[in-house]
Amino acid sequence: MVSLRAFGRGVVPALFGKLECTNPGGSMKDRAARGMIDWAEREHNLQRGARIIVCTSGNMGVGMAMVCAVKGYQLMCLVDAKINPATERCLRVLGAEVVKVYQRDETGGYHLTRLARLESLLAEYPGAIYLDQYNSPAAVAAHTASTGPEILKALEGRVRAVVMVAGTGGSSMGVARFLKSQSPGTDIWLVDEKGSLALPGNAGAAPRHLNGMGTSIAPANYASAEFDEFVDHIVYVQAEESIRAAIALARAEGILVGGSGGAAVHVMRNLAAQHYGPEDNLVALLPDHGSRYTETQFDPDWLAARGINVPEIFNVDEEI
Numbered sequence: 001m002v003s004l005r006a007f008g009r010g011v012v013p014a015l016f017g018k019l020e021c022t023n024p025g026g027s028m029k030d031r032a033a034r035g036m037i038d039w040a041e042r043e044h045n046l047q048r049g050a051r052i053i054v055c056t057s058g059n060m061g062v063g064m065a066m067v068c069a070v071k072g073y074q075l076m077c078l079v080d081a082k083i084n085p086a087t088e089r090c091l092r093v094l095g096a097e098v099v100k101v102y103q104r105d106e107t108g109g110y111h112l113t114r115l116a117r118l119e120s121l122l123a124e125y126p127g128a129i130y131l132d133q134y135n136s137p138a139a140v141a142a143h144t145a146s147t148g149p150e151i152l153k154a155l156e157g158r159v160r161a162v163v164m165v166a167g168t169g170g171s172s173m174g175v176a177r178f179l180k181s182q183s184p185g186t187d188i189w190l191v192d193e194k195g196s197l198a199l200p201g202n203a204g205a206a207p208r209h210l211n212g213m214g215t216s217i218a219p220a221n222y223a224s225a226e227f228d229e230f231v232d233h234i235v236y237v238q239a240e241e242s243i244r245a246a247i248a249l250a251r252a253e254g255i256l257v258g259g260s261g262g263a264a265v266h267v268m269r270n271l272a273a274q275h276y277g278p279e280d281n282l283v284a285l286l287p288d289h290g291s292r293y294t295e296t297q298f299d300p301d302w303l304a305a306r307g308i309n310v311p312e313i314f315n316v317d318e319e320i
């Protein structure tokens with residue numbers, strides 16, 4: 001947990017970032033990966049050599065590939081064309097098999113194409129176990145047991161609001177569950193990319209560019225009756241403001257996070273902060289490190305090809 005004093009210059013409450021890039025696989029998904037494989041061991045009595053399949057935007061695959069390397073399971077990662085080349089390479093180095101789909105589905109995302117491919121893989125590999133991170137009480141529980149308590153402990157119980165991004169819902173629902181039970185005065189802010197179908201009440205599908213956050217299906221992890229009780233505010237962002245915020249954070253604090261972390265700090269600083277006072281601590285959960293995105297979200301040509309306006313010459317003072 002780090003104080004973001006320079007990035008939070010000019011706003012009233014104190015801003016903090018929880019740097020999940022410090023997990024061994026480089027993202028917060030390590031926690032859910034370990035929790036889901038522990039669950040599969042209990043549920044399916046996994047033996048060495050068992051084949052596990054996971055649909056992943058990358059980080060969950062890295063977390064699972066680490067665990068599978070140690071335990072001797074064969075991991076197959078079903079990814080799509082949006083995956084960062086660096087993450088894909090990490091998966092292969094860790095011994096995972098990578099199956100990639102390129103066709104967008106009718107929502108403009110890839111998830112439905114991945115699910116169709118999953119069906120054929122399950123037919124091809126009888127006995128393979130599909131671990132569905134979109135519907136995983138074990139993933140949620142991993143964050144309830146670790147990420148949530150770490151946030152509260154780091155700030156000695158004084159957390160007024162937490163800003164998290166929406167993906168499969170494992171991290172946000174897990175952290176929210178812990179905080180709402182142990183610190184009911186903590187507000188939960190959820191951030192999604194415009195065009196994502198992850199959250200109840202979304203405005204419909206549209207093309208999205210950020211990696212890791214946003215989905216083209218509604219994850220069961222968010223479908224609980226507790227959603228309204230857990231989530232106080234929902235905010236939709238665009239890739240442009242999120243990537244700009246990630247760059248502003250990097251230049252102001254020397255902390256390089258991915259675009260989803262950029263989305264979280266953008267909302268924390270420019271929106272959530274307006275609601276709180278000088279005694280309040282706000283925390284953004286920053287899912288991963290930015291170094292894996294040098295060929296995508298931080299590459300001028302990649303940005304230009306998608307019409308995302310992030311200037312190379314960047315005035316941090318104007319931006320924050």
Ligand SMILES: Cc1ncc(COP(=O)(O)O)c(C=O)c1O
Pocket residue numbers: 027029057058059060165166167168169170171172211212213258260261287288
């Ligand atoms: C970079 C990044 N940000 C955000 C998320 C969303 O997290 P969750 O799936 O726990 O909702 C992910 C998930 O893969 C991710 O990799």
